[in-house]
Amino acid sequence: MKIEPITPKNHDLIGKVVDFIRDFCTQIRSVHVDHLERKWINIALLVVGLLVAIITIDAFFHGINPPSKVETIDSAKLHLSKEFAESNLGVQIDDQGNITIRMVAGRYSFFPKHIAVPAETKLTFRWVSMDVLHGVHIPMTNMSTMIVPGHVAEITTSFPKPGEYPVLCNEYCGLGHNHMWSNISVVAKEDWLAPSKLTANKEIKQ
Amino acid sequence: MNDAAERKLALSHLWVAFIAFILACFMGEYQVLERSGFIPALESPTVYFASVSTHGVLMAFVLTFFFIMGFSYYIATTSLKMPVWNYKLAWTGFWISLLGTVMAAIPLLTGKASVLYTFYLPIQAHVAFYLGATLLVVGSWIWCVIMLVMFSQWKKANPKQPVPLAMFATAANAMLWLWTSVGVALEVLFQAIPLALGWMDTVDPGLARTLFAWTLHPIVYFWLIPAYTAFYVFVPKQAGGFLFSDEVARAAFIVLAVFALPIGFHHLYMDPEQAKGWKLLHGIGTFVVAVPTLVTGFAVIASLEIAGRLRGGKGLFGWIGSLPWTNSMVLAVILALLMLILGGFGGVINASYAMNAMIHNTAWVPGHFHLIFAGTTVIMYFAIAYYLWPLLVQKPLFSNSMALIQLWTWFIGMGILTTPWHVLGLLGQPRRISSVVYNTLLTLAWKPYELAMIFGGLILLGSACLFIYNLAKTQLNPVTEEFTQQIEYAEPVHPVTALPEYLNDFKLWNKVIAVLMVISFGVPILQFFFMDTFGSPGWGY
Numbered sequence: 001m002k003i004e005p006i007t008p009k010n011h012d013l014i015g016k017v018v019d020f021i022r023d024f025c026t027q028i029r030s031v032h033v034d035h036l037e038r039k040w041i042n043i044a045l046l047v048v049g050l051l052v053a054i055i056t057i058d059a060f061f062h063g064i065n066p067p068s069k070v071e072t073i074d075s076a077k078l079h080l081s082k083e084f085a086e087s088n089l090g091v092q093i094d095d096q097g098n099i100t101i102r103m104v105a106g107r108y109s110f111f112p113k114h115i116a117v118p119a120e121t122k123l124t125f126r127w128v129s130m131d132v133l134h135g136v137h138i139p140m141t142n143m144s145t146m147i148v149p150g151h152v153a154e155i156t157t158s159f160p161k162p163g164e165y166p167v168l169c170n171e172y173c174g175l176g177h178n179h180m181w182s183n184i185s186v187v188a189k190e191d192w193l194a195p196s197k198l199t200a201n202k203e204i205k206q
Numbered sequence: 207m208n209d210a211a212e213r214k215l216a217l218s219h220l221w222v223a224f225i226a227f228i229l230a231c232f233m234g235e236y237q238v239l240e241r242s243g244f245i246p247a248l249e250s251p252t253v254y255f256a257s258v259s260t261h262g263v264l265m266a267f268v269l270t271f272f273f274i275m276g277f278s279y280y281i282a283t284t285s286l287k288m289p290v291w292n293y294k295l296a297w298t299g300f301w302i303s304l305l306g307t308v309m310a311a312i313p314l315l316t317g318k319a320s321v322l323y324t325f326y327l328p329i330q331a332h333v334a335f336y337l338g339a340t341l342l343v344v345g346s347w348i349w350c351v352i353m354l355v356m357f358s359q360w361k362k363a364n365p366k367q368p369v370p371l372a373m374f375a376t377a378a379n380a381m382l383w384l385w386t387s388v389g390v391a392l393e394v395l396f397q398a399i400p401l402a403l404g405w406m407d408t409v410d411p412g413l414a415r416t417l418f419a420w421t422l423h424p425i426v427y428f429w430l431i432p433a434y435t436a437f438y439v440f441v442p443k444q445a446g447g448f449l450f451s452d453e454v455a456r457a458a459f460i461v462l463a464v465f466a467l468p469i470g471f472h473h474l475y476m477d478p479e480q481a482k483g484w485k486l487l488h489g490i491g492t493f494v495v496a497v498p499t500l501v502t503g504f505a506v507i508a509s510l511e512i513a514g515r516l517r518g519g520k521g522l523f524g525w526i527g528s529l530p531w532t533n534s535m536v537l538a539v540i541l542a543l544l545m546l547i548l549g550g551f552g553g554v555i556n557a558s559y560a561m562n563a564m565i566h567n568t569a570w571v572p573g574h575f576h577l578i579f580a581g582t583t584v585i586m587y588f589a590i591a592y593y594l595w596p597l598l599v600q601k602p603l604f605s606n607s608m609a610l611i612q613l614w615t616w617f618i619g620m621g622i623l624t625t626p627w628h629v630l631g632l633l634g635q636p637r638r639i640s641s642v643v644y645n646t647l648l649t650l651a652w653k654p655y656e657l658a659m660i661f662g663g664l665i666l667l668g669s670a671c672l673f674i675y676n677l678a679k680t681q682l683n684p685v686t687e688e689f690t691q692q693i694e695y696a697e698p699v700h701p702v703t704a705l706p707e708y709l710n711d712f713k714l715w716n717k718v719i720a721v722l723m724v725i726s727f728g729v730p731i732l733q734f735f736f737m738d739t740f741g742s743p744g745w746g747y
Contacts, residue, residue: 030706034454041497070480137567139635142564170636
């Protein structure tokens, strides 16, 4: 095997970089690689490239990304904030019909402790922590995010199947971690009553 | 060469590692029992989380650090054929790490540091826990310095000679660990300790998570590299053949070390403090680092095939049967590869950016890392111990058949433990719970799997006890015959006489790592100093 030393031939920076890359490639070619091994390396690269391509295409063209909206909030003053004050928590629907669900995670529950949402509808969850690190997962769905104090964790998803689901904390948050859970009812789209209508109904009954 | 001093150094490290290991195994079995809820008298979150925290620290930091240090000292001295540089310093490192371990163990065992081995802020442990962990790492830095000094001393004395592969891998690991430990060191020194001492009122948990993610992935490769080293430098010889390729092995170690570092955000896929572009970048890097593992798998299997055919195996699969299955190193590598293949499939799911949402922080995750770490990596630690112990104590192994039973039971136990664990994750069970109290029908499906895990754990515990018993018996065996066996490193099919400098050194690769780290962690860390962030006070648990 013949190995050429890496020596500077040109003196300007770009020339040096070009020289370096050329020498590097020459050296890489001088290394003995068995043909079977070469074949296998190519297969491995191909498999990995395929997986990376699927993920990247999904991310760029289908918008499939994990929850990643970087937004900060003072976790010590949630009760004073307008958005996460107690009266503002839970499911809300705006004039355009967009549904936003504001939830507070705190040892040891998610508040409000029970919510009802429509199935097959785009839902935007906004989770905040009032104390330590939490995680939330609704099993059998992709409603999953970490809830880091100081940040709002926003995630948009929809639930295809109606039913009663638990909402579970999935990051250790203290000795009562396993008691940290709440409930969500996913209601068939046509049976779901928007929160404002819900209140109105109650008033009629009373 | 008289290597009594090195043997003592290595043995001391390895014993600390394995004592930590056996203690943690007992805790592990208690944990599966407690979590299942079958024995109501056992139930106590206080004891459970103290136990889980200790189990994690002992397995992930004490077993691994001391094993890697002890193993590497012996590899360095035998492969370079020179004494360990600066015994006094090496022993200082040992005692600092041991002091740190004891210092962290006291709050852990008394329930003053039930923060789990990931100690995510703003939950806060007793300051002795952080100081102890720091000392453990400082001791390991001394080991890094000694390894890199020996590496360069040998190179100076043997210019243009290829560094022996075993030492090349070991030096790569030392370099990797120096880079890896910076993230967690910054978190502990500038956030956890000042908070625990009351010097700071608040810390930024998002920054803490980011710094921890810096360390969290490459540390796994730090644990794994001794196993890969054994794949390349011991297995082919023990199987009766040759190493398939030496140069590609070096390239694999380099790619492992370089690309293990800038990819930690696959632990933060579901986190709100980092944006999606950075996560995707780290996600792509995560797939790149799968390549050297695929290459390693190929090289090991090809080396085994050469050995099998040299031993008379014929046909497409005939060579598998003619391998020396009764050699503990060969058996271990086969079982390790099987677990690596299964765990690798799981790993691809974890790494897959959006698909990760289904299993993130569910029971799947501990299932996965037990299969890959406690399975693939630790079974190779066993095989290395069985191979080195006779050399270290200069006596034959007490019982080879006991070693084979131990390896098989470890493999079977790990299968019975981790398969249900993965399934529980798919069924929605969160990780890190001490008992199941959710009042939902979903939990009914969990029971049989929890029962299976208890049996898996029991088999593993029995296997671990056999391992310690065999090592202790070997050392205490009163044989007086002279022991002449020497350590044997595998020869490659094509002997390597000269190497390009970049395959024989890390200077270039350190620069590459520096650039990659700036690209992948620069903005994500700096953003915390430019955004309006809000700190969190420390919380108990």
